[in-house]
Amino acid sequence: MSPAPSAPATTGLRRARAVRWLPIAPATLLLLLFLAGPIGYCGYLAFTDMRLTGSATVDFVGFANFRRAFADPAFRNAVVLTLVFTVLSALLGQNTLGLALAALMRRASRPVRTVTGALVITAWVLPEIVAAFLLYAFFRREGTLNALLDQLHLPTQNWLFTLPILAVSFANVWRGTAFSMLIYSAALAEIPRDVEEAAEVDGASGARRFWHITLPMIRRSIGTNLMLNTLQTLSVFGLIWAMTRGGPGNRSQTLPVYMYDQAFLKSLIGYGTAVALLLLLVGSLFSVVYLRLLKVEV
Amino acid sequence: MRAVPARRTRRHKRRRLAADAALLVVAAAFAVPLLWLLLASLDSEADLRVRVPGSATLDNFSAVLTPDITYTPMLNSLLLCGSSTLLTVVCAALAAYPLSRHRSRLARPYLLTVLFTTCLPITAVMVPVYGLFVRVDLVDTTYGTALFLATSQLPFAIWLMKNFMDGVPLALEEAAWTDGASMPQTLVRVVLPLMGPGVAVVTIYTFIMLWGNFFVPFMLLLTPDKLPASVSILTFFGNHGSVVYGELAAFSILYSTPVLLLYVLIARRLGGGFAAAGGVKG
Numbered sequence: 001m002s003p004a005p006s007a008p009a010t011t012g013l014r015r016a017r018a019v020r021w022l023p024i025a026p027a028t029l030l031l032l033l034f035l036a037g038p039i040g041y042c043g044y045l046a047f048t049d050m051r052l053t054g055s056a057t058v059d060f061v062g063f064a065n066f067r068r069a070f071a072d073p074a075f076r077n078a079v080v081l082t083l084v085f086t087v088l089s090a091l092l093g094q095n096t097l098g099l100a101l102a103a104l105m106r107r108a109s110r111p112v113r114t115v116t117g118a119l120v121i122t123a124w125v126l127p128e129i130v131a132a133f134l135l136y137a138f139f140r141r142e143g144t145l146n147a148l149l150d151q152l153h154l155p156t157q158n159w160l161f162t163l164p165i166l167a168v169s170f171a172n173v174w175r176g177t178a179f180s181m182l183i184y185s186a187a188l189a190e191i192p193r194d195v196e197e198a199a200e201v202d203g204a205s206g207a208r209r210f211w212h213i214t215l216p217m218i219r220r221s222i223g224t225n226l227m228l229n230t231l232q233t234l235s236v237f238g239l240i241w242a243m244t245r246g247g248p249g250n251r252s253q254t255l256p257v258y259m260y261d262q263a264f265l266k267s268l269i270g271y272g273t274a275v276a277l278l279l280l281l282v283g284s285l286f287s288v289v290y291l292r293l294l295k296v297e298v
Numbered sequence: 299m300r301a302v303p304a305r306r307t308r309r310h311k312r313r314r315l316a317a318d319a320a321l322l323v324v325a326a327a328f329a330v331p332l333l334w335l336l337l338a339s340l341d342s343e344a345d346l347r348v349r350v351p352g353s354a355t356l357d358n359f360s361a362v363l364t365p366d367i368t369y370t371p372m373l374n375s376l377l378l379c380g381s382s383t384l385l386t387v388v389c390a391a392l393a394a395y396p397l398s399r400h401r402s403r404l405a406r407p408y409l410l411t412v413l414f415t416t417c418l419p420i421t422a423v424m425v426p427v428y429g430l431f432v433r434v435d436l437v438d439t440t441y442g443t444a445l446f447l448a449t450s451q452l453p454f455a456i457w458l459m460k461n462f463m464d465g466v467p468l469a470l471e472e473a474a475w476t477d478g479a480s481m482p483q484t485l486v487r488v489v490l491p492l493m494g495p496g497v498a499v500v501t502i503y504t505f506i507m508l509w510g511n512f513f514v515p516f517m518l519l520l521t522p523d524k525l526p527a528s529v530s531i532l533t534f535f536g537n538h539g540s541v542v543y544g545e546l547a548a549f550s551i552l553y554s555t556p557v558l559l560l561y562v563l564i565a566r567r568l569g570g571g572f573a574a575a576g577g578v579k580g
Contacts, residue, residue, distance in 0.1 A: 020400050020481070024408075027393035027452055030385075034449035035415060035423065042426040050429070101324060107317035116325040123328055125561045127510035129528050130550045134331040137338075137543070143346040144330055174328065206313075228417075235419030238512035242532070256421045263425045264517075272425045279422040287417035291410065 042280065045273035052267035065274035075275070077250055078258035082234070085169055085254050090229035093173035098180020098225070102188055103210065117181075124178030132242035135171035136160070139243075160244055164252035168240045172233060179232075180225050187221035188214070220294075227290040234283055255279050335547050344544035358548035367530075367545075368552060375526035375553075378440055378515065379508040382448035386504050389448070390455035391497065395485050397456070398463040399471075409460070415453040424517050431518060438520040447514055451504045458503070462496030463489065495567060502564045506557045527553040 046065055050058045069075045101120065105113045123131065138144050139159040146156040159167045191214065199209045215222070237256040240246065246253035246261060253261065255275065263272020330348060338344035339358050341351030362368050397405055427446060428437070436442030466489055474484045490497060512528045519525055522533075531553065534546045 021396050021402070023392035023395050023481075023485075024397065027389040027456060030389060030445070030449045030452060031412075031415070034427070034446050035453075038423050038426040038430055039418075041430055042423070045426055045429055097324070101321070104317045104321050107313050108321050109314055109318055112318045112321050112325075116321045116328075119325050119328040119332065121561075121565075122332060122558065125506065125558055126554050127512070127528055127557065129510075129512045129531055130335075130554050133531070133546070133550060134335055137334055137346045138331045140346050144334055144348045147347040148330075174331065231417050231419065235421035237421045238516070242512075256419075259422070259425060264428075269425065269429055273429070276422040276425045279419055283417065283419040283422065284414075287414050290417060291414060 039280065042273050042277050045270055046277040047274075048270045050270040050273075052264070052269055058270075061270070065271045066278075068271065069274055069278070074250055074253070075258065078253050078255045081165055081252065082254040084165055085172070085236075085240075086230055086233045088166070089169040089172035089176070090233040091226060093169065094176045094180045094229050094233075095222075095226055097173060097177050099184045099222075101177070101181045102184035103214070105185065106188060120181055121178045123174050124176065126175075128175070128238045129242055131175045132171065132239045135167070135174060135239075136243045139167045139170075161248055164244045164248065168243055168252050171239055171243060172236060175239065176229065176232065180229060183221055183225045183228075184218065187218040191217050223293050224290070227286060227293065231283060231286055231290070234279065234286075335550060338544050338547035339551050341544050344547060346543060358542075358544040359552070361542075362545050362549045362552070368527075368549060370523065371525060371527040371530035372553070374440070374524060374530075375509060375528065378444050378447065378526050379505055381441075382444040382451070382508055383501060383505045385444070385448040386451045386455045387459075387497065387501050389452060390459040390500065391485070391490060393456050394459035394463050395481075395489065397460050399468070409457070412453045412456050416457065420450050421513060424513060428517055437518060438524065440519070440524055443515055443518045446518065447508050447511060450511075450514065451507055455500050455504055458500050459496070462493050462500070465496070466492045499564050499567050502560045506560055509557050 047060055047062060048058045049061045049064070101116065105117065108116075126134075136143075140146075141156075141158040141161075145159060149156045157163075195213060195217070196209060199213050204212070235256060236254070237260065240252055240254060240257055241260070244252045246257040250258070256279065259272050259275040259279065262268050262275060334346075334348045337348060337351060340354040340356070341349070342353075342355050342357050344351070344358075396402075397409060431437045431442060431446075436445075470492065471484050471488055474488045479487070510528065515526050516529050519529065522530070527549075531546070531549060534541055534549070
């Protein structure tokens with residue numbers, strides 16, 4: 001955006017360079033106003049006792065919101081549930097299932113591949129709230145899952161009540177696996193055929209080939225995918241909120257749902273922002289690791 | 299080669315069958331909820347389980363095709379997502395141009411910041427955004443919501459657009475400059491047409507993401523008349539106590555169809571690597 005300092009740039013050249021970079025202004029302005037601004041404001045609000053209702057004065061309260069969060073069992077519950085939700089649905093669910101699907105598709109017949117791919121991707125493209133509603137119908141006491149279990153003479157239960165975090169995790173797998181599947185399909189397609197064939201000729205079994213040859217070769221994609229899955233799952237709100245509202249009680253209340261509950265239903269904006277700031281910090285940490293991992297060239 | 303060809307093909311065949319069987323099981327698990335949606339929308343007595351309707355009917359569709367239930371929310375969605383998509387794509391194209399064409403010490407940090415922003419959980423930003431919107435009186439305005447929606451998609455759009463633009467060779471632009479074309483003329487007349495499919499992908503992808511966005515309009519819009527379909531769908535649960543599932547399913551189909559069709563339009567170009575284009579391609 002500025003000329004090299006050593007160059008004896010004339011003002012004319014300086015201006016020409018500035019003009020060249022002018023088109024970047026609208027985007028930058030939007031990003032500053034509506035993204036950097038709120039994040040900065042987040043950093044301020046988190047240290048205040050701002051409420052939606054009542055007192056007009058806003059006091060600076062230092063770290064009180066954070067102390068309060070760490071002392072609050074509901075907050076700790078939300079942290080644990082976020083962890084459970086992320087590990088179950090992103091790391092184990094989306095990532096593993098996505099990889100399995102991509103690997104199986106390379107061997108499957110064309111029609112099966114097409115049909116499976118289309119179904120998995122449809123679940124991904126559907127609007128979040130429609131997906132939430134479909135899985136709500138699937139898991140409800142009078143829903144399809146129980147009807148199926150009943151047919152098989154297996155015990156049924158009210159899934160959204162007994163295992164709400166498992167139900168929303170499954171929903172997130174249903175909705176998000178396509179992303180991993182696409183990443184891994186691309187990664188597997190780039191492995192040269194002859195590497196695998198050589199191992200096959202040497203008599204390595206399918207499982208061993210996969211473990212010792214395929215996995216190491218797509219190491220980078222695994223890292224990328226785990227990171228992106230984690231970041232997306234960290235911010236899931238609509239899916240959980242529409243399926244369970246974080247309930248029953250707070251048994252499926254992950255951090256975003258807890259934040260919403262505190263900031264808007266309980267009107268504690270300052271406190272809710274402190275939670276949001278913690279969420280942002282966790283996200284930033286992951287993003288930095290992710291960027292490092294990728295060693296992006298721009 | 300040690301393996302006898304005939305034995306190899308047999309082994310291949312067996313493997314293919316095993317893979318087919320495993321995939322079909324997964325496919326069935328993914329299909330059941332979708333099947334419910336299709337069947338319930340055609341069933342006048344739909345409940346929550348998958349069942350073939352006694353007699354298929356389009357009553358559910360005609361019941362929801364009213365201004366209140368479908369037309370207004372869909373029009374709101376179109377207005378909201380259309381305007382923010384337009385804003386995102388124009389800003390992204392403009393920003394991508396110097397980033398792709400000119401060298402500067404700041405270009406790399408700028409792009410890294412943009413990529414970093416792509417990864418941040420937008421959900422977390424919503425509380426301060428709401429706080430700010432209250433301050434500047436933007437809550438419950440369609441244009442305020444559109445501005446924020448546009449910004450939320452902007453980082454990824456800039457990134458994608460820049461990658462597509464890098465694929466357009468410089469030679470044709472230089473020819474245009476020699477002919478005395480200005481920078482904006484070059485961008486609009488030469489560069490963008492050459493990367494037409496790329497622009498289409500960014501546009502459609504942005505639109506799909508915004509069309510499905512629930513949290514942002516849920517937080518920033520209040521008046522029922524202004525709500526897009528992603529939020530108005532909740533009224534099926536609220537008002538009447540008992541939910542008419544068939545109508546809810548019919549509405550869900552109407553609401554989802556545009557993005558499914560648009561996705562099919564760009565699916566081939568998105569290909570495998572696209573999902574990761576934000577990072578992997580670099």
